[in-house]
Amino acid sequence: MAAPDILQHVDEFSLIRRYFSHAPEPLETSGVWLGVGDDCALLQPSAATRLAVTMDTLVAGVHFFQDTDAMRLGHKALAVNLSDLAAMGATPRWVMLALTLPAPDQDWLAAFMAGFMALARLHGVSLVGGDTTRGPLSITVQAMGEVPVSVSGMRRDAARAGDLVCLSGQVGLAGLALRQILRGDLLPEPSAMDALEKPMPQVLMGVLLRDLVHACIDVSDGLAQDLGHILQASQVGATLIWEQLPLAGCVRDDCLMAEDPFMPLTAGDDYQLCFTVPPERMQALEQRLADHALSCHVIGCIEAEPGLRIRMKDQIHALPVCGYQHFV
Ligand code: ADP
Numbered sequence: 190m191a192a193p194d195i196l197q198h199v200d201e202f203s204l205i206r207r208y209f210s211h212a213p214e215p216l217e218t219s220g221v222w223l224g225v226g227d228d229c230a231l232l233q234p235s236a237a238t239r240l241a242v243t244m245d246t247l248v249a250g251v252h253f254f255q256d257t258d259a260m261r262l263g264h265k266a267l268a269v270n271l272s273d274l275a276a277m278g279a280t281p282r283w284v285m286l287a288l289t290l291p292a293p294d295q296d297w298l299a300a301f302m303a304g305f306m307a308l309a310r311l312h313g314v315s316l317v318g319g320d321t322t323r324g325p326l327s328i329t330v331q332a333m334g335e336v337p338v339s340v341s342g343m344r345r346d347a348a349r350a351g352d353l354v355c356l357s358g359q360v361g362l363a364g365l366a367l368r369q370i371l372r373g374d375l376l377p378e379p380s381a382m383d384a385l386e387k388p389m390p391q392v393l394m395g396v397l398l399r400d401l402v403h404a405c406i407d408v409s410d411g412l413a414q415d416l417g418h419i420l421q422a423s424q425v426g427a428t429l430i431w432e433q434l435p436l437a438g439c440v441r442d443d444c445l446m447a448e449d450p451f452m453p454l455t456a457g458d459d460y461q462l463c464f465t466v467p468p469e470r471m472q473a474l475e476q477r478l479a480d481h482a483l484s485c486h487v488i489g490c491i492e493a494e495p496g497l498r499i500r501m502k503d504q505i506h507a508l509p510v511c512g513y514q515h516f517v
Pocket residue numbers: 205209224225226227228229230285286287288316317318319320321
């Protein structure tokens with residue numbers, strides 16, 4: 190245990206040694222030839238795969254409340270990146286972590302890394318490098334995964350008229366938590382808080398989908414906006430059915446009480462996968478998911494007519510393709 194005065198004067202290199210370095214892992218399973226500690230990591234990708242690479246930043250006050258529990262923040266910083274890999278059907282392999290910290294608060298760092306590494310271990314992902322700087326709290330993670338060259342990669346431009354639109358799980362729970370916090374509710378719904386602060390990336394689902402589905406995206410900015418990206422890239426439209434949306438009871442009740450039935454489509458932070466499947470492949474897909482104790486929900490259909498529509502109680506509503514945006 191370090192003395193308190195050292196805690197205040199700890200330098201960047203001892204932080205790196207203490208929190209980001211770890212014993213070398215076997216090359217055969219980790220693909221890490223050289224990890225944290227040199228100018229670059231040296232990685233050994235598997236044969237006949239393409240590298241899937243993604244990066245996401247979380248900024249204090251924009252993506253999370255300043256007082257968010259550090260362990261949950263560590264989990265979420267990695268989860269949002271693994272969710273992007275899942276949306277391409279990639280098997281996660283390696284991550285890099287760029288941390289900008291206001292101060293070298295070791296309790297905070299220990300908790301942050303515990304959350305981060307627990308999720309990394311769960312998915313067999315190695316932390317292979319990063320950067321550590323001082324400044325306003327900001328967390329950037331780069332994640333790398335592999336997709337077999339034999340699959341086309343679930344691109345956003347691959348949806349076709351006639352495809353079914355599916356969701357891997359419930360939407361709107363994180364949105365409900367945010368609404369309850371901003372409204373000043375004394376006790377936000379615990380399951381909603383978990384969805385907001387501890388999302389589980391749909392990694393296995395993404396891998397199981399990769400040779401069966403057309404387009405796929407992870408729902409981070411709201412279903413309407415994210416499905417909208419697929420529709421625009423694929424030059425198609427879609428009609429969803431409100432009654433078929435997988436909603437938790439508390440989300441459904443709150444939507445109806447607040448007379449805002451479309452909140453689960455605009456709120457975001459869900460980290461479910463939204464994907465399009467040709468109907469003739471649906472049975473094979475459901476069987477494969479069931480073999481892994483997973484399932485999905487059909488929520489609508491891709492159509493040639495552009496635009497996003499939703500049917501609720503037999504009335505069709507046009508949905509603006511909107512969700513969270515940083516520069517408006
Ligand atoms: P350089 O000066 O060459 O950029 P650094 O001193 O920034 O090297 O980092 C030393 C080593 O520690 C590198 O291998 C780097 O990838 C790793 N590293 C630094 N910060 C982090 C971090 N937050 N997470 C993981 N690895 C880190």
